[in-house]
Amino acid sequence: MFGNQREQLRQFYCDAWQKHLEQKEPLSPLEQQIAVVIKEHPEYHTLLENKDASMSAEYLPEMGETNPFLHLGMHLGIRDQVSTDRPPGIAELYQRLVSLKGIHDAEHAMMECLAEMIWQAQQHQTAPDDILYMDCLGKIT
Numbered sequence: 001m002f003g004n005q006r007e008q009l010r011q012f013y014c015d016a017w018q019k020h021l022e023q024k025e026p027l028s029p030l031e032q033q034i035a036v037v038i039k040e041h042p043e044y045h046t047l048l049e050n051k052d053a054s055m056s057a058e059y060l061p062e063m064g065e066t067n068p069f070l071h072l073g074m075h076l077g078i079r080d081q082v083s084t085d086r087p088p089g090i091a092e093l094y095q096r097l098v099s100l101k102g103i104h105d106a107e108h109a110m111m112e113c114l115a116e117m118i119w120q121a122q123q124h125q126t127a128p129d130d131i132l133y134m135d136c137l138g139k140i141t
Contacts, residue, residue: 007055009069009073010054010055010069011051011055012034013034013038013048013054013069013072014048014049014051014054015031016030016031016034016035016038017034017035017038017045017048017049018049019031019035020035020038020039021049033076033079034072034076037072037075037076037079038072040075040104041068041071041072043068044068044071044072047068048068071111074107074111074114074115075107075111077114078094078107078110078111078114079107082094087130087133087134089134090134090137093134093137093138093141094106094110096141097109097110097137097140097141100141109140110137110140112136112140113133113136113137113140114133116132116133116136117129117132117133117136120132
């Protein structure tokens with residue numbers, strides 16, 4: 001939807017959050033999903049309410065910084081995977097994790113596996129490996 005346009009993606013998150021706060025017009029289904037995830041992360045509210053800061057901020061993992069847009073996007077990605085059960089079996093693993101940890105903590109645990117799978121694919125210049133991903137998820141349930 002956004003390709004590699006970082007500013008467009010960030011703008012969309014900020015706009016969805018602003019629309020949610022103002023409650024003047026209905027949110028699209030995607031905006032609703034984004035608003036729900038943002039509500040779960042009060043630590044990002046101030047940033048998302050300041051579009052100028054959001055657009056220009058840099059997040060350096062080597063400095064221990066978490067990119068809030070990546071973090072929120074990973075929540076959305078996991079929720080999409082679960083809703084479509086893709087890769088097959090992820091919905092069942094998710095339910096097991098949720099019963100152990102609760103929704104938010106389950107998704108955070110799953111993010112570690114998702115990040116590892118994406119990193120491996122980038123390092124090897126291959127497609128993401130669903131088997132590696134599901135194996136990792138299986139170890140945390």
